[in-house]
Amino acid sequence: MLENDDKKEVTENKKAKKEHRKVSIWAVIITAVVAIAIGAGGMYAYMYNEVKEAQTVSASMKKIQTIYETLYYNYYKKTSAKKLQNGAINGMIDALDDQFSEYMTKSEAESLNDTISGSFVGIGVEVQKSGNYIKVIAPIDNTPAAKAGLKAKDLITKVNGKSIKGVSLEKVISTIRGKKGTYVTLTIQRDGSTFTKKVKRATIPVSTVYGNIDSKNKTVGYIKVTTFSTNTAKEFKKEIKILRKKGAKSFVIDVRDNPGGLMNVAISMASMFVKYGKNVMQVQGRNGETEVYKSSKSYSGGFKVTEPTVVLVNSGSASASEIFASALNESANIKLIGTKTYGKGTVQTTQEYKDGTELKLTIDKWLTANGTWINKKGIEPTIKSDWPSVAYLAAINTDKSYQEGQVSKQVKKIQKILKYLGYFTGTSNGYYGSDTKDAIAKFQSDNGITSTGTADKATVIKMESKLSSKLSNQDNAYKTALKQLTN
Known part of the structure; x- marks a missing residue:
């Protein structure tokens, strides 16, 4: 399961690791010698800026250390050194306001390494931290996440019914992962709608x-x-x-x-x-x-x-x-x-x-x-x-049933799916009228479900399954590609 952003996107990692070291007294001495050899003017200015920058960093680190010690020894209840350390590190990274820079714990780093080089158990989705929650970048093709209908930009707000507001990315990933064959339930926000998806964990293939x-x-x-x-x-x-x-x-x-x-x-x-x-x-x-x-x-x-x-x-x-x-x-x-x-x-x-x-x-x-x-x-x-366009409809909430007389956005989605499947010819206005009831009853009859005219959980799930099957033959981009290559 790809649960993090890209691992090592540059081949010159070692160069980056050597940058931004503190300037030592020996570096200053060596710089001074070079200045004498090539001309003191420009080199002196360079040396001055380097030393000044090093002094600024040193002063900042002293302040951080002072605050750390104050919190550790004087806070009214005992707190762990590791907690303060991680808080300081994550606070500095958060100050960058860059969603792709992050401090990863050991388990999170191992998880990321697994996704790059080996197989692992999960649901197969690339995610990133987004405010208080977790946003889907993309599900991996042919994985449980993709088959469950997760899409790019989906916002995961709960895992197994528990809010993940403010929870670290590592903990969320750990909760989503689990034993092969077990299920995890995700609460998703998409285009103003909230719904749940129950996803079965599996071994995510190494092949890409x-x-x-x-x-x-x-x-x-x-x-x-x-x-x-x-x-x-x-x-x-x-x-x-x-x-x-x-x-x-x-x-x-x-x-x-x-x-x-x-x-x-x-x-x-x-x-x-x-x-x-x-x-x-x-x-x-x-x-x-x-x-x-x-x-x-x-x-x-x-x-x-x-x-x-x-x-x-x-x-x-x-x-x-x-x-x-x-x-x-x-x-x-x-x-x-x-x-x-x-x-x-x-x-x-x-x-x-x-x-x-x-x-x-x-x-x-x-x-x-x-x-x-x-x-x-x-x-x-x-x-x-x-x-x-029907492919981008948010999933229908299956925690409730829908019947004649109701008006809602969920009903409007049902009408659009029924129309795409050829069962509904009316206007997709969100009102569950007699024409919608008749369309649901016909769909139920055609698919081995008791014909009640009420869109219950079993009916909605079957509708979404039929929609997915029909859409698999409506890949317009691929059809366009074929025309470009065969005409």
Whole structure:
């Protein structure tokens, strides 16, 4: 279960770990010697600023230590050193106002490592802290979370009926995870509605790439990339070779609801499509200096994909998947089909500590091949194409039944689903009239449910199941992709 944001999105982690050390007296002495050698004027100014910055940091640390000791020894009841330490660390990180920077406890760090390199038990959803609650970035394809209908931007407010308001991300993740085959109940807020989802925990597969030949167009290979993890590039290369042997002459690459992952993996995969020497992406540090990453044989391993290709994206395509998609679009003229992407334009690295905890910190911006920063803006597709609007309806609350004479938003959703399934021809206005009652009765009769005309829990669940089945054949973005490749 991907319960955290990207792990190590840069390959130069070791560089980042060495930055921002305190300036020692020896560093000052060495700097002074260099100043004499190359000219004291400019170097003196540099040395002065470095020492002044070090003094500022030192003064801040003394104040923090003083407050820490005051709280530890004088608070009216005993408190643990670890609690104060974690509070200080998390307080500093919260001051950054950056949802992607966080201090991870040992278990949380281990959880994140598992999602990058191994299998694990969970429900398969990428989440992040959002205010007092937890927000879904994207469910992983073919996992319990995806099958249960969780969607990007869903807000989890309760786990097993208990509010998670103010609860740490680690504790929420720990509660969501559990023994394989058991269930966890999530309370979700979506578009102003609140509902519950009971999700069965399972082993989340390590594989991140899945492929097949289109059932009707035997020369089109479809490849779904769920995350950009350690082995994704290797899996991707293998899948391309398999589909070529099966007759694929063109490819649809699907990174919809792909929450991202490792930056170097995205660069490696993009280099399989982008001509060597052309830009893949850029990374910009806090000083404004920009490093350009170009497609190369060292990234792709010499493996190239030259067949006609399109890429599917949506609002759940984030981070590394946006790096991949934008590189193919801007540097290989490959079309993006779907809806606007998530818009995560920052790079994180991790600092590991001896006790197993980790600090995940945003250290850079990343820009597209052309130098565009897509943070909080996303990437617009070349061709907009989406599921039918009914696919985005919030789930219906099954804690109550709905019957003739009622008026509510829940009834309006029922009417829209019935209309899409061909049972309702009236106006979806939220009023449960006789026409709605008749439509429900007909649906119940057709699906082996006692025909009462009342939309009870069993009826609503069956309706949502039928909706999901019908929508599986209404993937308009994929249909558009096929037209681009076969016309």
